[in-house]
Amino acid sequence: MSAEKKLVLASGSPRRIELLQQAGIEPDRVFPTDIDETPLRAEHPRSLAKRLAREKAEAAAERLKEEKDYEPSFVLAADTVVAVGRRILPKAEILDEAANCLKLLSGRTHRVYSGICLITPDGKLRQRLVETRVRFKRLSRQELDAYLASGEWRGKAGAYGVQGLAGSFVVKLVGSYTNVVGLPLYETVSLLTGDGYPVLFSWLAVGQPKPGRK
Numbered sequence: 001m002s003a004e005k006k007l008v009l010a011s012g013s014p015r016r017i018e019l020l021q022q023a024g025i026e027p028d029r030v031f032p033t034d035i036d037e038t039p040l041r042a043e044h045p046r047s048l049a050k051r052l053a054r055e056k057a058e059a060a061a062e063r064l065k066e067e068k069d070y071e072p073s074f075v076l077a078a079d080t081v082v083a084v085g086r087r088i089l090p091k092a093e094i095l096d097e098a099a100n101c102l103k104l105l106s107g108r109t110h111r112v113y114s115g116i117c118l119i120t121p122d123g124k125l126r127q128r129l130v131e132t133r134v135r136f137k138r139l140s141r142q143e144l145d146a147y148l149a150s151g152e153w154r155g156k157a158g159a160y161g162v163q164g165l166a167g168s169f170v171v172k173l174v175g176s177y178t179n180v181v182g183l184p185l186y187e188t189v190s191l192l193t194g195d196g197y198p199v200l201f202s203w204l205a206v207g208q209p210k211p212g213r214k
């Protein structure tokens with residue numbers, strides 16, 4: 001593939017890599033960023049998801065430009081935010097935080113927003129914001145404790161992963177499922193295709209060894 005058609009995934013999320021691969025797209029490079037993800041005062045969750053996706057893509061694109069052997073590429077980033085109304089739930093890192101999130105989600109409908117941002121090799125910036133509504137069943141004390149003990153909540157927005165044990169908490173999901181996991185595939189593929197990234201070529205190349213890779 002020519003240099004202009006290379007894809008950099010600006011993410012350290014294993015879920016995002018897997019989702020891209022599920023769509024038949026193998027990023028040429030995975031390049032996590034380390035931006036400040038603190039919401040601004042009174043920031044709406046949808047604005048936060050969009051802003052952070054853009055900041056991740058821009059941070060990665062800037063750092064790539066500083067490299068000696070820099071070649072223009074597509075840079076893709078995403079950010080997923082879980083919210084109850086306007087209240088933004090944290091990406092849980094400690095048990096108490098996770099317990100609070102899950103108690104809040106129990107028996108309620110919440111929204112999951114993912115912002116995606118694509119920077120094209122010629123520097124154009126494209127964005128999408130995708131929203132999914134998710135209703136959780138009421139969680140019993142035992143379910144809550146067992147889920148906390150599983151550790152699956154760690155590092156995930158809203159302290160759950162719908163792709164794992166928490167899939168059984170979902171009574172109803174309206175919208176994109178892959179959006180909840182962290183990368184809305186329909187919108188991602190549309191964005192890439194719309195800007196000339198050869199998605200179909202990627203599909204053909206799936207399973208074939210890449211030049212220069214073992």
Ligand SMILES: Cc1cn([C@H]2C[C@H](O)[C@@H](COP(=O)(O)OP(=O)(O)OP(=O)(O)O)O2)c(=O)[nH]c1=O
Nearest residue numbers: 011012013079080156157160161162180181182
């Ligand atoms: C709601 C939900 C979130 N998540 C994950 C996806 C994201 O990894 C994470 C949300 O945090 P993000 O800040 O969007 O992503 P990240 O910090 O993990 O990765 P990066 O910024 O490097 O791309 O929560 C799930 O895996 N399943 C779910 O059901």
